[in-house]
Amino acid sequence: MVTSGEFPGLDLPGVDASSSLEGLGPVELHDPTQDIDGDGTLDTVTTSGPEAMQVWSDYDHDGxxxxxxxxxxxxDYAAWEFHHNPDGTSGWVRTDQGKIGQ
Structure with missing residues (x-):
């Protein structure tokens, strides 16, 4: 599992492909370095360590x-989206997972 301590200067949580992200809550992105969606605004931070790569994106630019x-x-790979529910709660929802090449 990748942990945030592997990336000095970043305060991103440790997440691996089997994580549930239950109870994680919102994750602030400071100083994005890539423009993943091509709209001209930096929106993404990519981190990598010995076990995995994480791509964190803020498409609505709210930080x-x-x-x-x-x-x-x-x-192994997995993807999650942060959802704001009508009842005022919020949380991460897994949108994809699997293994590359299978």
Whole structure:
């Protein structure tokens, strides 16, 4: 599992492809470095460590991650989106998972 301590200067939570993200809450993105959606505004931070790569994106530019994707070195991957529910609650919902090449 990747942990936030592996990336000095970043305060991103440790997430791997099998994480549930239950109870994680909103994740702030400071100083995005990539423009993943091509709209001309930096919206994404990519981190990598010995076991995995994480891609955290803030597509609505409110400073909070809307989506995270993790790809592990063994090919396992997963993606989640942060949802705001009508009842006022919010949380991460897994939108995809699997193994690359299968």
């Amino acid at each position: 909070v991650a809307d989506q995270v994707t993790v790809v592990e070195k063994d090919g």
